């Protein structure tokens with residue numbers, strides 16, 4: 302490792318990276334659910350500049366290893382044979398736009414993960430906090446890879462990129478109290494690594510740069526999606542009690558004969574009678590089994606037996622069913638549940654969207670099919686306050 306003085310470092314950073322400094326960035330709390338007490342940092346591509354607040358900064362080259370151990374009110378920073386000191390905050394600044402680093406938690410042990418751009422490590426709430434400040438489109442590509450899989454089409458990836466970007470911008474404030482924008486797990490959007498498994502995903506993010514979906518009032522939409530709707534998507538208020546003008550039920554001819562389009566489950570009749578009796582269906586233990594049949598040509602919200610009922614979403618949750626879009630056929634010994642689709646059914650149906658893209662529809666047509674009366678626009682156009690909103694999350 303080579304030492305640089307602050308002035309030379311400043312000049313190097315200023316002259317080499319003005320573009321990176323101007324790019325739209327977002328700060329993600331990575332390993333947000335893990336309380337890390339020791340970890341390893343290493344540049345995977347290009348080099349990093351380690352800034353600790355000490356008088357000299359270090360250049361950390363590709364393949365070099367930095368060990369960081371949490372020791373109460375600070376952490377110890379070490380190279381292979383050198384202790385650099387004890388600090389409460391360390392920044393790893395990329396030497397160029399293509400810099401990639403890896404992090405591997407040692408305690409608790411975890412898989413090595415790779416990310417683009419910057420890393421800040423600091424102590425907050427009596428634990429180590431890891432913040433990845435990253436170009437927004439690189440972040441979107443990482444999310445699409447984590448959420449949308451790696452074997453799809455370009456128009457499908459563009460669709461997912463626009464939806465993940467819409468979510469990101471609508472949720473800049475979600476972790477403001479902790480001093481970053483979004484976390485890296487499903488509480489916000491899964492972001493378990495940079496996009497490294499399919500270059501088409503990164504291309505889709507950059508080709509749709511800045512694009513988001515808005516409703517008729519130019520408000521960012523709630524970009525809900527699910528795996529397979531079973532042939533008909535669901536109105537939002539039937540799942541979450543919030544009505545949204547664009548989350549309307551639409552017949553979906555595109556998701557038939559796909560992986561999750563149909564499923565089946567058998568439950569012993571006695572178990573079903575017990576379950577119903579415990580959940581307010583009076584007389585469930587005595588009724589003839591024929592009363593337990595259910596048919597859903599279109600989506601219903603309740604399962605009715607004579608004058609009593611149970612919400613279908615409760616049955617779905619209690620029996621870990623893939624969806625609420627199912628029929629029941631009862632017989633002397635058991636009931637057969639035959640279902641369609643996988644997920645809550647609201648918004649975009651992923652397997653349908655994938656099929657649409659294979660049939661030649663583009664991402665805007667796909668988005669318009671699943672979200673009624675919406676437009677895809679550049680987020681810079683819909684209100685000058687979006688960047689201000691992002692920046693108002695003070696990194697405290």
Ligand SMILES: [Zn+2]
Nearest residue numbers: 483484488489
């Ligand atoms: Zn979160």
Ligand SMILES: [Zn+2]
Nearest residue numbers: 530556650653
């Ligand atoms: Zn569908």
